[in-house]
Amino acid sequence: MKLKEKILTKSLWVYHLSAGSCNNCDIEILDCLTPRFDIERFGMQLVGSIRHADVLLITGAMNKKSAKILKTLYGQAPKPLFVAAVGTCPCSQHLFKGSYPMLGPLDEIIPVDVYIPGCPPRPEAIIAGIAKLINKITAKNKK
């Protein structure tokens, strides 16, 4: 059982969904792949298809249209799937709170495992957030 969690955390394949973001967080996510940060040394890689994904990274404030797509994507992903909210927008809606096309923060739509606030979060913060996610997966196993 412990081995299973260890294998899962050593090879997290990340699918990145921009649910109506200003692209700033997306650029910071791409920064994680650059030589300075290089998340491939932890075994993470960005994948093109949701069917291959272990982590769903979501950026951007959710609006009504993207929420529909997000629910479909969440259903299409093979479980176990972990969801990470990158940026302040999916965490708490930021300055779009109360705006007419908004449905509410991300965790009211699908369950979220880790929150990475920041506008945009620095690549270090994103890596720290993923480390938190890894700790969460392994801690769940210890109980």
Place this chain on the structure above:
Amino acid sequence: MIKMIAQYLIFPGVIFSFVIGAMGFWLERKLTARFQYRIGPPWYQNFIDVMKLFLKETILPKDATKTMFILSPIVSVSAVILVSIILANNYFLNVSFVGDVIVILYLLLIPSLFTILGALSSKNPLALVGAAREIKLMLAYEFVFITSLIIAIIKSGNSIMLADITGIQILNKPNIASFSGAIAVLLSIFYAQAKLCIVPFDMAEAEQEIMAGTTIEYSGPLLGFYKISKLMLYFSLPLFIISLFIKVHTASMFSRYLVFFLMYALIIFVMSVIKNINPRMRIKDAVRFFWFFLFPLGILGIILAQLGL
């Protein structure tokens, strides 16, 4: 009997070729990372990836043709296992049978063919685009590889047995030491590149254009089977090139392994260099490259081989 089963399953057979293939793929990833001034994944990364895929859930798409969808990764992995057993037993234990070159050629077709069938049965439009590209690419590269195979056969005195092809190289000199042999090695490296979906010829799985292309609907263990077949192809294709063209005389068992690992790492290095200095070709350009540049080169190689050069 037990010795024979061990030969097929453990030592030059399935497990050995999987481990070496995974290490070869890791070497390729690590070299790519170093070319880009990154650190790259740890050595056990590919084993972890495969194990993880077997822990995940498999989703069958609603519209898919289910039997074909499930069957095609399994068929492709079994074909690759057969290829690597035949090749490794020939290289390390000198086991061979008449016509095994032809058998290997047929078996190497199966993974690509079933990737296409699996992609088509998943009914995903992007998978369809990937499958169409793979079909066109297959028509291009198989053609070229057959010419390089013919060069090896002519060099061995028209024998279609792998043991004769390697034996004549041990007696005289490796095929690569002649003009036609060098051409054949070049052609077969491009073939391996296209077969393994490495960058200049990875239009079938182009991540930036069509997401994951042919494997887009696959998840969990079924994707794991594809991953295994790719890792084992990473072992068997370089081994096929080595035994066809670069087989050198080795005195002891130890030096045989040493030479194999050096040659293998060299071929992976060359493929990785080609990968890192080239952008992805358009499918039109790739087919043109194979048909109008590499194929005439192959014909030239056959003529040179007939003249004994």
